[in-house]
Amino acid sequence: MDSQERAPHPYLLPKGEKERKKRFLFLCGARRGQVKFPLPWGEPACPPRFAVEAGRTDRGKGEGKRIFLGIFLLIFLLVFQPLPTYTSEVLPETETEVLVREHPKTGKPYISIVSVYDPEGGNLFKDSLKGGVRPDYRLLDRTTKPGEIPYEGPVSDRTKVYVLAASLATLGAVGSAVVPVAATTGSAAGGAGAYAAAGAAVSAGTVSTAWLKTRPDPEKDDYVLESSTAVVEEGEKTK
């Protein structure tokens, strides 16, 4: 043997000695490749990493990490539920579900109860045009001139053949233009007389319970709006 005997490999040390080295390295906080030399027992015959491996087991460290990550992931999924969920609440007993829709004109949300098998089947507004402008009933006033009150809603899209009839008339095709008029003669005078008693339309034997005839501004407006109700049957039937 040489005079300068190399220190034996830690793994080759007696068990007691090996265990002491592990504890020493652990207490020193030795990390892979960061062992400082010289060690008390001298320079090992093996690279430093073996010395570090002697004091610590990576396998155990990795398993602990994986367990921790698994628990963290489980808690995260349970609490935050990042997986896609249904936007409605399904009521299994009645085979219906609750949805929140928006009014097609106003955008105001409302609750709908729909069938699970055909959620869009009963949607009254799936083909409706979105948006709109609230009407101004001052347009109905007799004294309002055309164009005075702006109107941005739908208008009749049918063209009239008045122009055609007039053009034919000018060509001499007809003696006098047959122009359909939007009026009748000899009918009841305009105003409330046409439907003076909306209650008359109610089946006999009923009593009108509410009648509301309004003229929004009696001194100014010249059109009539009426509302009425007539109770047909009242009372709750019991089983």
Add this chain to the structure above:
Amino acid sequence: MKHHGSILLLSLCLAGCATLFGWDIHAPGMLSSDFSKQIQPVPVRLALYLPPEVSAYESQDKGGRLADPQTYHVGEAFSPMALEAFQEGFEEFILMETEPSAQILKQCGIPYLAVVAITDFGNKVTLKGQAIAIQTEVVLYNQDLYPVIHFQASGLSDAEKVFAKRGGPQVNLNAAIERCLLAIVQQLQDSVLQREEKENG
């Protein structure tokens, strides 16, 4: 030339003039700003069911023998306006898009269900103007689907020089629908509140 023109005009008249000319009335389908001033929401949960035929309701009542052909798309405007009216009238409003049943009402905790149907549409066109009336039938059910109240509601709009203004007949139709819905919501609110008072009192 004269004969050709006469034959052409006669053929046009015989071909069904309603398809060549006339008024196709689509109302705006929104309530006016006055509605919210006349109705205050009540703290009641109520569901509304509109039968499928309500949205499809149309009328071709000309309102007079010599009047232009007219087609009124009543249901197209009535449905969104009814929805808006009930949203304004009841704080917890629910729309039933499926056939209602007592089980659904109980499961969702809905104490009342209103069913609205359009029964009649009237149109009267005169030299002065036009009057439109809409009549509906409304039944309010309790949670067991037994009727609490059954009533008819109507709305009327009568104005002059309607056809002379752009949007006149459309706004007139809208006004009649709105008046009808005003009557419906007010009657339902009264009935529900009376019942609530009876139960609590």
